[in-house]
Amino acid sequence: MERGPEHVDAEAPVRSGADVRVAGLTWRPFGRSRPVLDRLDLTLEPGERVLLAGPSGSGKSTLLRAVAGLLLTADAGDLSGTVTVDGHEPQAVPGSVGLVLQDPGAGVVASSIGRDVAFGLENVSMPRAAMPPRVAAALREVGLTMSPDSPPATLSGGESQRLALAGALVMEPSVLLLDEPTAMLDAATAADVRSVVADVVARRGLTLVVVEHRLDGWLDLVDRLVVLDASGAVVADGEPRQVLVEHGESLAAQGIWVPGVPDPQPLALALDPAPDAAAGRVPHGRVVAAASGVRVEHRSRRLGGPSRTTLAVDGADLEARAGRSVALVGPSGAGKSSLMSALGGLTAPTRGTVDVALPLTPAETGDRAAARDRLAPPDEWSSTDLARVVAWVPQRAATALVGRTVRDDVLTTPLALGQDPAVAGRRADALLAALGLAHLAGADPRQLSGGEQRRLAMASAVAHGPALVLADEPTVGQDRLTWAAVSGVLAAARDEGAAVVVTTHDPGVVDDADRVVRVTAPAQPPPDPEPERRPVLARVGPLALLGAALCVLPLPALLDTWRQGLAVLAVELVLGLVGLIAPGAGRAPQGRLRGVLARLAPAAVAVLGVAWSAWLLGGRDLEVASGAALRVLCLLVPSAFVVGFLDPEALGDHLAQRLRLPARPVVAATAALQRLQSFDALWVELMTTRRVRGIRADRGPVARGREAVVVTGGLLVGALGQASALALAMDARGFAEARRRSWAGPAPWRLPDTLALGAGVLVIVAAVAARLLLP
Incomplete structure (x- = not known):
């Protein structure tokens, strides 16, 4: 007799890998005329470790959701075909398929890491007394050593990935699905995550499917490479290195990052000069903005709990020069985004100064020379004054969307600054074409994919010709072709005379930068020995x-x-x-x-x-x-x-x-x-x-x-x-x-x-x- 979920035992044996059968799978999301996946067939043997690759929009994440039995959970559409895990529907045995999403923070369901990991055990009705040892074992297995009471918001990117992995592993799955688990991580942290995955999969004998744009780093950890093309069809399947020998060049041409194939060159892009642009007002090589001795603190409070102060940046200096690009590199959680935000006036530093070149600074009086010593820092500027000089591509691209349509979004800032609509429109159209978004000009930007939204944020940031471009991880989730487009837009802004600052873990972006600045996490002050009283x-x-x-x-x-x-x-x-x-x-x-x-x-x-x-x-x-x-x-x-x-x-x-x-x-x-x-x-x-x-x-x-x-x-x-x-x-x-x-x-x-x-x-x-x- 099969055991139901209500009978899960804390000491139940760990499941080994399961076979996965995908037959005739077709999925057409609501509102789309063509399916993302069309009659897809795929078989995975128990314990097989598979790397799933393909260009942006090829249906890789969709296939993972199908294998997990979750396609209709958050999306509407037409679904046909069958997916089975050991002969059953994927959700027939809760926890048998573990799925870790691309954004691990999106799946946090609790205010402490211990309770978050225990969520799956609650769903299978495990007795409360049996949960702590299982939770502790899962946290230990992925290398999270902090207290189970620690809030997830305090974790770094790598630690967040480990937490998501622990939440899946505590359920003792037979199939583990990972959606771009290292895309947002620095090289060292990504290597740590891959090592944890390899160790767990080998010890438990799990069936593994990993989706990644960049194949290097995973090739030695998998025994099979499956490649989807832009239409969602399987175009290559076999032993990884053999597949690359036979199809490497064609895969690279489709946009897949193939090891050994040189990175593409940034797309050559010539833009019409933006009317009344700030870019170019500062002579090439001169300082556009400079941060000196900057300190940035973030204060947070859990409901009903004591406040927590995190030191993000301490005593940092940074210069951005006209016509030059700077790459901020360093481990996840080092404070790169906070330093960049302080430089651009998006965040008021707790201590230190930020100075902007005088030709770009709004004077307090009509006499610019007399106002030299009374100029406000950029975090105090008005919206239009700041927008004229600074552009920002946030890490969470969805928050950058302000227009009703894609083209409206690109034109928002130029029109707000009073630029000529005809000239601004031509520049916007050129940017959309370069970034592969021209066919979506009339679409609602909130309906775009994550990668498309990031490219739209880039187009909207540089459309008005700013003097300082701040881009936070601009190439995340891009294939080779779209990476070249994003890099080309950054290069075009730099050629116009803008100072470009990017935070990145992307080696290609680092190689293209004129200067690389390594950011290290500051030492956190010791906790106050005097506890905070509770109301x-x-x-x-x-x-x-x-x-x-x-x-x-x-x-x-x-x-x-x-x-x-x-x-x-x-x-x-x-x-x-x-x-x-x-x-x-x-x-x-x-x-x-x-x-x-x-x-x-x-x-x-x-x-x-x-x-x-x-x-x-x-x-x-x-x-x-x-x-x-x-x-x-x-x-x-x-x-x-x-x-x-x-x-x-x-x-x-x-x-x-x-x-x-x-x-x-x-x-x-x-x-x-x-x-x-x-x-x-x-x-x-x-x-x-x-x-x-x-x-x-x-x-x-x-x-x-x-x-x-x-x-x-x-x-x-x-x-x-x-x-x-x-x-x-x-x-x-x-x-x-x-x-x-x-x-x-x-x-x-x-x-x-x-x-x-x-x-x-x-x-x-x-x-x-x-x-x-x-x-």
């Missing part, structure tokens, strides 16, 4: 916090006048401020009240809207308007205090174990709430994009309000994209087939929980008293 609200369980916040729901029915509303609001504020008190010994936590005010800021818009509507519809009666506004405010204030301490992970534990709510909606909801913790960083990135594209609203409440609506829309679009990747990662670890589920975390109820719930009831009592005593 009262941080000591309350999530279910009690949620219950206290929901106690206010009857208030609109209880409050009639503005006096009653004001009295209840006063009670709420007193209780909330008491909750922010942090008694005991240690450092006082920072930002408690500021966080509440920040969360109330969006609510102010709703309150004003309600007040205005009530004033108009209520005969322009000020008492009616103020009463309506105070009722809404009384509903929102408790949530503003509570949500900063509401840990989604712990909330899920309580909802499932104490209220016995169904596991699937609880996990889905808490995973979505978990993503909200990253919204502040995504908001900052979106606003930075608008600033460097010249469309940030620098002044005026109406303009800023309108911009907030636009950015919120972009935030929601980005959240949907993240949700798709998260759903894929969750289902890859057995969530889709979880019939019963266990929970790695406990759900205790303590005295502070009872007191918090009592505070919520007290608000209702205050409302009843106000209704009886106040007219």
